Amino acid sequence: MTEIFDAIKKSAIDIKNLIETGDTSKSTNENSTGDTQLKLDIASDEIIEAIFKDVSCIKAIVSEEQEEIISLNENGKYLIAYDPLDGSSLVDVNLSVGSIFGIYENDFTGNNLVAAAYVVYGPRVELVIATDDVKMYRLINNEFKFMQELKLNEKGKLNAPGSTQNCWAPFHKKMIDEIFEDGYRLRYSGGMVPDLHQILLKGGGLFSYPGTTDRPKGKLRQLFEVFPFAYIYEKANGQAIDGFKRALEVETTHIHDTTPCFFGSNEEIKKVLKVYKENAK
Numbered sequence: 532m533t534e535i536f537d538a539i540k541k542s543a544i545d546i547k548n549l550i551e552t553g554d555t556s557k558s559t560n561e562n563s564t565g566d567t568q569l570k571l572d573i574a575s576d577e578i579i580e581a582i583f584k585d586v587s588c589i590k591a592i593v594s595e596e597q598e599e600i601i602s603l604n605e606n607g608k609y610l611i612a613y614d615p616l617d618g619s620s621l622v623d624v625n626l627s628v629g630s631i632f633g634i635y636e637n638d639f640t641g642n643n644l645v646a647a648a649y650v651v652y653g654p655r656v657e658l659v660i661a662t663d664d665v666k667m668y669r670l671i672n673n674e675f676k677f678m679q680e681l682k683l684n685e686k687g688k689l690n691a692p693g694s695t696q697n698c699w700a701p702f703h704k705k706m707i708d709e710i711f712e713d714g715y716r717l718r719y720s721g722g723m724v725p726d727l728h729q730i731l732l733k734g735g736g737l738f739s740y741p742g743t744t745d746r747p748k749g750k751l752r753q754l755f756e757v758f759p760f761a762y763i764y765e766k767a768n769g770q771a772i773d774g775f776k777r778a779l780e781v782e783t784t785h786i787h788d789t790t791p792c793f794f795g796s797n798e799e800i801k802k803v804l805k806v807y808k809e810n811a812k
């Protein structure tokens with residue numbers, strides 16, 4: 532697995548340089564979820580694919596920006612699903628963005644994840660890797676240096692409520708209001724990677740991207756966004772659910788499937804489970 536983490540580190544340095552100098556305009560393509568791809572999305576995807584192609588333990592890869600699974604090495608052990616540049620439209624307004632990786636064995640399903648990682652491209656470039664524990668590294672002089680282990684507290688102070696508010700179920704709105712009434716502070720940039728990174732580093736809170744009237748199955752993709760962060764939050768002593776059960780138990784019928792999702796420390800997730808059990812059909 533070390534070769535995979537080394538490949539992720541290499542791609543992170545190339546993508547950091549691309550973000551600083553690359554063309555942020557739109558391409559003429561749409562990805563499988565119907566988003567217009569930015570030239571940066573495509574170039575980041577090409578960087579990662581080219582680097583992963585040289586890693587012999589990788590059997591196959593699939594990217595948020597590609598239609599199909601790509602086979603790499605017949606004798607490889609691992610499958611990797613990745614979002615090369617999450618939140619790419621935020622580059623234009625100079626907010627933080629990220630890359631997300633889920634490493635699987637056998638099949639692309641939540642319960643087959645064996646490791647996950649993400650990179651945050653912000654004022655600093657940081658890499659978080661979860662295997663049995665969750666470790667954070669920072670890019671200093673072109674090398675990733677270990678900084679700290681990440682663990683969530685039982686209860687946090689931050690609330691990151693995603694999606695279009697006028698499409699929320701009334702009980703979801705009431706739950707979010709109550710969390711604010713409990714003293715939580717709003718922290719939402721619109722980039723899943725920096726928003727979840729902030730909650731992890733500040734000890735806890737809740738990030739939610741629920742099902743809504745316009746998108747009953749949410750927006751965030753299971754393989755490329757939800758499963759890797761679910762794995763990371765669980766290994767950091769937190770939880771990730773779809774409202775009713777562990778996010779990692781959500782069934783995948785298509786590689787680009789989305790799911791409602793909630794990530795947080797134990798107290799906040801307990802509240803979401805209670806509210807959703809009482810209210811949702």
Ligand SMILES: O=P(O)(O)OC[C@H]1O[C@](O)(COP(=O)(O)O)[C@@H](O)[C@@H]1O
Pocket residue numbers: 566614616617618619620693694695721722723724750
């Ligand atoms: O603007 P919204 O609806 O709150 O969505 C924000 C979410 O969409 C994302 O940008 C994902 O979309 P992309 O992969 O297309 O960038 C997440 O990073 C973020 O949490």
Ligand SMILES: [Mg+2]
Pocket residue numbers: 595614616617618755756
């Ligand atoms: Mg994304």
Ligand SMILES: [Mg+2]
Pocket residue numbers: 572595614615616617618619
């Ligand atoms: Mg993306």
